[in-house]
Amino acid sequence: MPSPRSRIVMTAPRVRFAPSPTGYLHVGGARTALFNWLYARATGGTFVLRIEDTDKERSTPAHTQVILDGLSWLGVGWDEGPFFQGAYAERHHADAERLLAAGRAYKDYLTASELDIERAKAKALGAPFRFERARHELPAAEQARRKTAGMPYAIRFAMPDAEIAWDDAVHGHISWQGRDLDDFIILRSDGSAIYNMAVVSDDIAMAITHVIRGDDHISNTPKQIALYRALGHEPPVFAHVPMILGTDGKKLSKRHGATAVGDYRDMGILPAAMRNFLALLGWSPGGNDEILPESDLIARFTLEHIQKKAAVFDAAKLEWMNGQYLSMLPVLELLAPVRRQLDLLHVQTERDLAPLIDAVKTRSRTVTHLAEQIAVRLDASRIVRDDKGSQFAAKLGDRFAANLRLVHQALSVCDASEWNAALLEAALKRLAESTGVKLGDVMQPIRVALTGGTVSEPVPELLAVVGREESLARIGRAGG
RNA sequence: GGCGCUAUCGUCUAGGGGCCCAGGACACAGCCCUCUCAAGGCUGGAACACGGGUUCGAAUCCCGUUAGCGCUACCA
Numbered sequence: 001m002p003s004p005r006s007r008i009v010m011t012a013p014r015v016r017f018a019p020s021p022t023g024y025l026h027v028g029g030a031r032t033a034l035f036n037w038l039y040a041r042a043t044g045g046t047f048v049l050r051i052e053d054t055d056k057e058r059s060t061p062a063h064t065q066v067i068l069d070g071l072s073w074l075g076v077g078w079d080e081g082p083f084f085q086g087a088y089a090e091r092h093h094a095d096a097e098r099l100l101a102a103g104r105a106y107k108d109y110l111t112a113s114e115l116d117i118e119r120a121k122a123k124a125l126g127a128p129f130r131f132e133r134a135r136h137e138l139p140a141a142e143q144a145r146r147k148t149a150g151m152p153y154a155i156r157f158a159m160p161d162a163e164i165a166w167d168d169a170v171h172g173h174i175s176w177q178g179r180d181l182d183d184f185i186i187l188r189s190d191g192s193a194i195y196n197m198a199v200v201s202d203d204i205a206m207a208i209t210h211v212i213r214g215d216d217h218i219s220n221t222p223k224q225i226a227l228y229r230a231l232g233h234e235p236p237v238f239a240h241v242p243m244i245l246g247t248d249g250k251k252l253s254k255r256h257g258a259t260a261v262g263d264y265r266d267m268g269i270l271p272a273a274m275r276n277f278l279a280l281l282g283w284s285p286g287g288n289d290e291i292l293p294e295s296d297l298i299a300r301f302t303l304e305h306i307q308k309k310a311a312v313f314d315a316a317k318l319e320w321m322n323g324q325y326l327s328m329l330p331v332l333e334l335l336a337p338v339r340r341q342l343d344l345l346h347v348q349t350e351r352d353l354a355p356l357i358d359a360v361k362t363r364s365r366t367v368t369h370l371a372e373q374i375a376v377r378l379d380a381s382r383i384v385r386d387d388k389g390s391q392f393a394a395k396l397g398d399r400f401a402a403n404l405r406l407v408h409q410a411l412s413v414c415d416a417s418e419w420n421a422a423l424l425e426a427a428l429k430r431l432a433e434s435t436g437v438k439l440g441d442v443m444q445p446i447r448v449a450l451t452g453g454t455v456s457e458p459v460p461e462l463l464a465v466v467g468r469e470e471s472l473a474r475i476g477r478a479g480g
Numbered sequence: 481g482g483c484g485c486u487a488u489c490g491u492c493u494a495g496g497g498g499c500c501c502a503g504g505a506c507a508c509a510g511c512c513c514u515c516u517c518a519a520g521g522c523u524g525g526a527a528c529a530c531g532g533g534u535u536c537g538a539a540u541c542c543c544g545u546u547a548g549c550g551c552u553a554c555c556a
Contacts, residue, residue, distance in 0.1 A: 048491070055556060069531055112554055119553090128481055152555050171485070180483050181552090188554040195556050219484060219551035235486055240485085247491080249548075277492095280505095288504040309491080310549070314491050317506040327519070363518045388516090428515090443515035456516040 013209045016200070017071075017078070020052045020086075021063035024260035025070030028214065028244045031278045035100070035241055037076045037211045038279065040300040048206055049078035052085045059086070070261040073258055075271050075294070078088065080206075088205070092193030095201040095231060096155050096186045102234055104230040104286060105186060107153040109138050112189070127193030130182045152189035157227065158195075159183050164222040169210070169239035169303040176222040184223060196220055200227040208236050211302070215240035237339060239303045242282050243310040264318075268341055268368030272329070273322040282307045286422040291324055323365035331357050334367070341371035349378050359457045359465045376451050377466050380474055383452040392444060392454055403445050404436060404479030406474060411463075419468040425460035449478035 017033040019025070040047035051067070053059035068082065099105035108117075118136060122129035133156075138146070146153070159182065165175035186197035193201065199220075203211065218240050228235040247254035258264060264274055276292055284307070285292065285300040292300070328336070331354045338357055342349070356374045362368035376382045385393075393400045410431045414423065428446075432439045443459040450471060456462050463471045 018556095022556095052556065108554090110554095115554075126481085130482090130552075156554095174484075176484070185554050190554080192554085194554070199556090214486070216550055220556095222484095242486080243549075245549090251549080280492065282492090286494070288494075290492090290505055309486055311493090312491055314506065317492065321508060343481085365518095392516095432515095435517095438515085440515045447516065453516090457517090459515060 011244045013040065013043050013046060014207050015040050015212055016048040016050050016203070016206065016208050017379075018050045018052050018202075018213075019058045019067055020055060023063045023066060023210065024262060026252075026259055027261060027264075027278065029067075030070065030074060030076075030261045030274075031244065031281060032212065032214055032241060033071055033076050034074065034275060034278050034284065035239075035301075035306070037078075038298055039210065039212060039303065040079070041298045042301045045210075046072045047077075047396055048083070048208070049081035050083045050085060050202060050206070051081075051113050052125055052198075053291075054085050054089075054192070054195075063285045067243045073265055073271055074261060075275060083202075083206070087200060088198070088202060089192060091205060092198045092201045093187065093191055095204075096193060099157065099227075100155055102230070103158075105155050105157045106137075106183075107143070108132075108156045109143050109151060110136065111152045125195055131156070131184075133183055143192055154185045154189045155184065155187035156183040157186045157223075157230070159223075159226060164225050166221065166235065166238055168218075169212075169237055170306040171215075171218075171240060171308055174218065174221075178226070180224075181223060181226075186227070187280070196223050196227060200224050200231070200304060203236065204228070204231065204233050206376070210237045210239060210240040210303075212241060239306065241306055242308060244281060245310050245312045247312055247314070249312065257315070266344075266368075268337075268366030268370070269318065269322050270329070270334075270337060270367065273318070273325040276325070277318045277321050281313065282311045291321070291328075319365040323388060325360045326364055326367070326370065331361075334361070334370075337367045338371055338374070342369050342374065344368075345371055347371070347374050347378060351378065356371050356465055359461055363455070363457065372379070373451075373456075377462075380470065383450075385448070385452045387453075388454040389448045389452050396441065396445065399441065400445050400448075400478045401436055403441055404449055404475050406431060406435060407442060407446055408475045408479055411475070414468070414473060416468050419464060421458070421460040421464045425458075428460065443476070446475060449475050 011059060015036045017029075017036045019029050019033075025268050039045065046110055049071070051059075051064050053064065064082070071078070080431075083435070096105065100107070115131075119129045137143075159178050161178045163175060164181075168174050184196065185194050187193055202208075221238055221240075225235045244252050246252045248256075254260055258267065261274065272294070275294065276290075276297070279292070279297050280290065283301070284305055286305055289296070335353060336356050338353055338381075342353075353374070356377055357370065359377070360370055360373040364373065364446050399430070407428070410427055411424070414427060428442055429439065430441045431437070446453065447454060447456050447462065450456070450462055450466055457465070466474070
């Protein structure tokens with residue numbers, strides 16, 4: 001009977017996220033990473049990051065960096081790694097050789113081009129090609145000839161003709177027949193390992209206990225389980241998470257617009273909102289709650305509540321959720337993202353951004369939109385009289401400028417110490433009352449003068465945020 | 481073609497035999513609040529793919545059909 005302590009050590013899960021560095025972090029990958037991370041956090045486990053960089057063509061350090069940056073931004077930190085699959089070529093090779101030595105795999109001297117010919121032949125007959133040892137393996141004499149000639153060979157796994165089944169943590173029982181799988185190659189003739197071999201070798205070496213990955217890997221799973229067993233290891237728990245689709249129900253791709261987490265960062269999505277949204281895409285806490293802080297996400301996350309069905313990525317809901325976070329997050333946490341967006345807009349300022357953020361955040365769904373509004377408040381040259389603004393001014397006719405002159409007169413009396421929302425509101429209401437002008441016809445022209453549009457925070461707050469001198473100047477110009 | 485996976489409002493989902501002539505959220509429409517727009521509140525339309533079973537009773541269990549998707553590489 002193990003002690004409670006050693007039991008914890010024995011059972012603490014080790015999970016991994018294993019992206020290939022393709023140059024960007026896809027939202028589907030990001031969500032897979034998030035699920036792994038949530039599971040590790042929920043169970044006290046370890047989250048390992050492994051970069052599958054064996055595709056030399058596409059893999060560069062820059063591509064890897066994009067993935068690392070994306071995960072860091074999302075707030076999905078790894079406990080171990082990043083490890084690079086390319087560094088383990090020797091072990092992959094050795095594991096394949098072990099299988100060969102144990103009789104669980106065999107040498108295949110057929111060349112790639114000969115294989116292509118076989119495939120073409122099958123195609124001509126309208127039959128699907130499958131490598132079958134009995135049919136395609138070279139005669140012993142020919143094998144011997146090629147061996148003595150020093151010709152290269154690939155190593156094929158001898159797939160057992162037996163049932164291979166597992167209890168998937170999200171799908172339940174899944175079963176395959178070995179005879180439906182062919183003797184796939186595990187080691188290329190150049191000595192490098194094929195994906196399934198490399199993954200199993202790495203997952204064993206890294207003591208991965210739970211493989212949480214996209215369900216496009218379901219059909220790789222029986223092959224990998226066969227490899228685990230042949231290598232003398234118990235397979236890990238598998239949890240296959242559904243895909244993320246575009247609005248047309250097709251696999252999410254560049255056609256659908258933004259698909260990389262970096263794109264969402266640039267669009268002004270907050271990491272907390274992205275995390276929350278992604279977590280709810282294909283997983284549910286089981287209740288009616290939608291806005292879940294990180295601690296709740298972790299506390300409530302279970303593999304069993306992962307959806308089996310693919311989910312459509314709904315950007316509108318993401319933006320709504322981002323707006324929720326914008327409204328509820330303390331200004332302090334918004335400072336850095338807002339500053340980044342202001343930089344992108346080339347807005348420089350020494351001013352304390354907190355009051356500005358407070359003024360506009362409930363009307364913003366993205367940090368980008370929020371920063372644009374701040375820019376207008378800080379810099380009069382950013383004012384653009386939009387359609388609604390023009391229409392309003394036209395509708396009011398002469399009274400537009402006239403009302404602004406009245407306002408200018410009335411507010412000039414307020415000195416800097418009185419320039420706050422409460423006092424300004426009182427002054428404007430007094431003005432409306434004494435002149436008989438409708439309150440809206442006092443307020444709205446100010447809004448247009450200060451922002452160019454008809455939408456903003458309440459006018460007194462707007463005046464306070466823009467400041468006395470600048471407000472009066474804008475009102476003077478628009479009323480002039 | 482073969483094998484596998486999947487199937488609740490337009491979308492994300494709750495549901496794991498009676499609490500469901502199906503609940504929440506986004507989106508949409510209307511109303512309230514109101515100097516505008518948001519936010520917030522209220523209201524409305526909107527779904528168990530189809531066909532068979534099992535059962536006193538099925539969105540829930542079983543079988544089939546259909547549809548979608550994945551894999552079927554000396555790619556990952």
